[in-house]
Amino acid sequence: MVLSSVLGFPRIGPNRELKKATEAYWAGKTSAEDLLKVGKEIRANNWKLQKAAGVDIIASNDFSFYDQVLDLSLLFNVIPDRYTKYNLPALDTLFAMGRGLQRPATESSPAVDVPALEMVKWFDSNYHYVRPTFSHSTVFKLNGSKPVDEYLEAKELGVETRPVVVGPVSYLYLGKADKDSLDLEPISLLPKILPVYVELLKKLAAAGAKSVQIDEPVLVLDLPKNVQAAYKTAYETLAKESGVELILTTYFGDVRPNLDAIKGLPVAGFHYDFVRVPEQLDEVAAALTSQQILSVGVVDGRNIWKTDFAKAIKVVEAAKAKVGADRVIVATSSSLLHTPVDLANEKKLNPEIKDWFSFATQKLSEVVVIAKAVSGGNVEAELEANKKSIDARAKSEITNDAAVRKRLSEVSEADTKRKSPFAARLAAQEKTLNLPLFPTTTIGSFPQTKEIRINRNKFTKGEITAEEYEKFIEKEIQEVVKFQEEIGLDVLVHGEPERNDMVQYFGEQLKGFAFTTNGWVQSYGSRYVRPPIIVGDVSRPAAMTVKESKYAQSITKKPMKGMLTGPVTILRWSFPRDDLSAKEQCQQLALALRDEVNDLEKAGIYVIQVDEPAIREGLPLREGAERAAYVQWAPESFRLATSGVEDGTQIHSHFCYSDLDPAHIKALDADVVSIEFSKKDDSKYIQEFSNYPNHIGLGLFDIHSPRVPPQDEFESRIQSIVGVYPKQNLWVNPDCGLKTRKWDETKRQLTNMVNAAKVYREKY
Numbered sequence: 082m083v084l085s086s087v088l089g090f091p092r093i094g095p096n097r098e099l100k101k102a103t104e105a106y107w108a109g110k111t112s113a114e115d116l117l118k119v120g121k122e123i124r125a126n127n128w129k130l131q132k133a134a135g136v137d138i139i140a141s142n143d144f145s146f147y148d149q150v151l152d153l154s155l156l157f158n159v160i161p162d163r164y165t166k167y168n169l170p171a172l173d174t175l176f177a178m179g180r181g182l183q184r185p186a187t188e189s190s191p192a193v194d195v196p197a198l199e200m201v202k203w204f205d206s207n208y209h210y211v212r213p214t215f216s217h218s219t220v221f222k223l224n225g226s227k228p229v230d231e232y233l234e235a236k237e238l239g240v241e242t243r244p245v246v247v248g249p250v251s252y253l254y255l256g257k258a259d260k261d262s263l264d265l266e267p268i269s270l271l272p273k274i275l276p277v278y279v280e281l282l283k284k285l286a287a288a289g290a291k292s293v294q295i296d297e298p299v300l301v302l303d304l305p306k307n308v309q310a311a312y313k314t315a316y317e318t319l320a321k322e323s324g325v326e327l328i329l330t331t332y333f334g335d336v337r338p339n340l341d342a343i344k345g346l347p348v349a350g351f352h353y354d355f356v357r358v359p360e361q362l363d364e365v366a367a368a369l370t371s372q373q374i375l376s377v378g379v380v381d382g383r384n385i386w387k388t389d390f391a392k393a394i395k396v397v398e399a400a401k402a403k404v405g406a407d408r409v410i411v412a413t414s415s416s417l418l419h420t421p422v423d424l425a426n427e428k429k430l431n432p433e434i435k436d437w438f439s440f441a442t443q444k445l446s447e448v449v450v451i452a453k454a455v456s457g458g459n460v461e462a463e464l465e466a467n468k469k470s471i472d473a474r475a476k477s478e479i480t481n482d483a484a485v486r487k488r489l490s491e492v493s494e495a496d497t498k499r500k501s502p503f504a505a506r507l508a509a510q511e512k513t514l515n516l517p518l519f520p521t522t523t524i525g526s527f528p529q530t531k532e533i534r535i536n537r538n539k540f541t542k543g544e545i546t547a548e549e550y551e552k553f554i555e556k557e558i559q560e561v562v563k564f565q566e567e568i569g570l571d572v573l574v575h576g577e578p579e580r581n582d583m584v585q586y587f588g589e590q591l592k593g594f595a596f597t598t599n600g601w602v603q604s605y606g607s608r609y610v611r612p613p614i615i616v617g618d619v620s621r622p623a624a625m626t627v628k629e630s631k632y633a634q635s636i637t638k639k640p641m642k643g644m645l646t647g648p649v650t651i652l653r654w655s656f657p658r659d660d661l662s663a664k665e666q667c668q669q670l671a672l673a674l675r676d677e678v679n680d681l682e683k684a685g686i687y688v689i690q691v692d693e694p695a696i697r698e699g700l701p702l703r704e705g706a707e708r709a710a711y712v713q714w715a716p717e718s719f720r721l722a723t724s725g726v727e728d729g730t731q732i733h734s735h736f737c738y739s740d741l742d743p744a745h746i747k748a749l750d751a752d753v754v755s756i757e758f759s760k761k762d763d764s765k766y767i768q769e770f771s772n773y774p775n776h777i778g779l780g781l782f783d784i785h786s787p788r789v790p791p792q793d794e795f796e797s798r799i800q801s802i803v804g805v806y807p808k809q810n811l812w813v814n815p816d817c818g819l820k821t822r823k824w825d826e827t828k829r830q831l832t833n834m835v836n837a838a839k840v841y842r843e844k845y
């Protein structure tokens with residue numbers, strides 16, 4: 082019998098229950114008990130759902146109130162002093178580390194003011210983890226028992242689970258040194274953290290856990306020698322001392338370059354991603370001992386397409402032939418965290434298209450069917466139905482648009498270049514825009530208030546007319562414009578009130594996309610996104626943003642910045658096709674956006690920002706041919722979208738939370754870039770972009786946090802940048818858009834920021 086296994090299930094609830102409960106708690110409307118109760122219900126439902134679907138190996142500890150890596154930091158006492166000094170309850174410490182906390186003193190407690198820890202993208206996904214932050218004074222110890230509690234909670238419900246924890250090498254390697262300990266290399270802490278892992282694993286074993294899924298996702302990266310070597314130390318200790326079977330788990334890529342580091346480790350087995358890299362089977366199978374298990378990830382944890390059973394079964398059969406049926410497990414490629422919860426909730430999808438999809442709940446049955454199929458079970462009907470939908474999609478006309486293919490074939494290199502080099506463009510732009518030194522701007526969105534959401538909902542439901550909605554949006558734009566004028570920002574934005582999301586908004590207006598009504602996926606904390614799905618060739622039937630930008634420009638004399646999401650980011654934050662290359666999908670998007678950019682210019686918008694925050698996460702995880710190709714085609718797509726304008730039109734781009742490579746940014750040839758910066762407390766990071774030839778704004782405050790930095794904090798941030806960058810190149814702006822903030826915070830944050838810029842303008 083081949084067993085089926087699911088590496089983790091979405092934790093947000095089928096109707097975003099977790100978000101609602103968490104935000105109610107943050108707003109002080111509900112108690113911690115209320116929130117804990119919702120968490121418990123979600124976990125119970127998830128486990129029961131998986132058991133009912135017939136999944137053999139079900140994960141526990143895949144739940145989190147914020148992020149599973151942050152949970153581990155709390156559990157292992159990796160909590161910088163700035164969070165412990167307030168003696169907050171554990172749950173509030175978790176949230177303070179995740180999102181920062183600022184609150185005034187009350188009679189019973191002192192004021193709290195602490196920024197969030199750094200948040201980083203989880204490999205090439207749009208999930209973000211909170212970066213473990215170590216210092217010389219970090220003392221590892223078990224600070225709680227979440228994995229054990231949740232294991233026992235499932236057991237009480239009659240569900241035997243396999244707890245999942247991030248392994249020690251990945252946990253350390255994904256972390257960083259705190260600003261007081263910059264000489265500290267996190268991996269050097271391995272000997273100190275291992276005893277705590279042992280203690281945790283022993284407790285899990287004592288609670289009855291037979292095996293533990295220990296995630297080592299960094300195994301798909303290019304690892305330095307000392308990190309590779311850490312595997313032997315780590316897993317010999319853990320296997321010998323913990324008394325529990327370990328399934329060493331990795332996903333999202335190719336493990337082969339690191340295979341020597343894990344070959345022969347005394348673990349019970351390994352899990353690998355065969356959706357991304359089916360070619361690794363021979364080598365990974367050959368590296369197993371005669372006892373070790375191979376968990377074969379064939380159901381995609383990162384996308385929404387129905388699994389092609391015939392193809393998946395072939396992979397599993399090949400694994401069976403190599404290691405024997407009793408040592409093979411059929412699994413999801415990764416946790417299902419990255420997929421929406423349930424396709425059954427989608428009532429509005431075109432049935433033809435809906436039949437091509439499979440969300441987390443559907444994927445449960447997929448692993449079960451595949452495991453049955455390779456165990457000789459009778460699943461003929463399921464295989465037959467699957468073949469029918471796979472064939473139907475391949476043949477469908479929805480996927481092919483001859484006009485799009487033709488236009489793409491005619492693109493020339495000249496289409497990907499601006500008319501003149503930067504210096505000439507700058508001169509032309511100075512004439513059109515006439516900006517002061519240290520020009521101030523924002524990244525686009527302003528707070529998405531309840532009122533905005535209510536009106537958008539009403540409009541979607543047909544409860545208000547298009548004219549009424551348009552009037553409402555205009556009123557919102559007026560307020561945002563008025564506020565920006567009042568505080569003296571230089572390049573204004575319209576605030577994006579009409580947008581539900583920076584990608585979905587465009588997806589809904591482009592041909593070739595399908596979108597869901599409830600297909601939410603966690604991005605970070607309580608922020609979820611609803612990625613559109615690219616189902617066919619992409620084109621732009623009509624202008625998408627011109628109306629709002631033009632209106633906004635009509636009510637101010639200051640330059641209004643048009644606001645678009647770039648081709649790479651739309652691609653990355655959508656569920657992409659798996660039947661056309663990423664490059665071609667991106668170029669199709671670029672051509673659609675090029676028309677939009679040109680139309681904005683025609684409408685009198687002479688500053689146009691094309692956001693590419695996802696450009697870094699699209700970078701293939703390892704060095705090699707795939708990466709070399711990406712660093713060509715990704716910037717080229719951006720340039721294809723933005724090079725149709727005159728020299729006097731200023732193209733901006735924006736990037737957030739990622740370790741960007743300045744060379745990649747340079748290749749975009751944008752006139753101005755804005756980069757998230759405020760949480761980079763490594764003082765060397767400031768140098769990173771100092772050779773950027775065009776203009777640049779390093780983000781001055783963290784938009785994920787309600788915290789309001791005082792004006793002098795802004796001044797000292799500007800001071801540190803002015804020391805390193807030519808002052809005439811500098812812009813003053815926040816880290817990112819303000820949509821998740823409240824108005825009150827935003828007003829104070831931006832006022833302090835603008836006033837600080839004015840101080841510097843006087844100085845020079």
Ligand code: GLN
Pocket residue numbers: 524525526577583644692694735736737817818819820
């Ligand atoms: N223009 C977008 C906004 O301000 C950019 C968001 C992002 O980079 N994530 O919301």
Ligand code: ZN
Pocket residue numbers: 524694735736737816817818
């Ligand atoms: Zn951003």
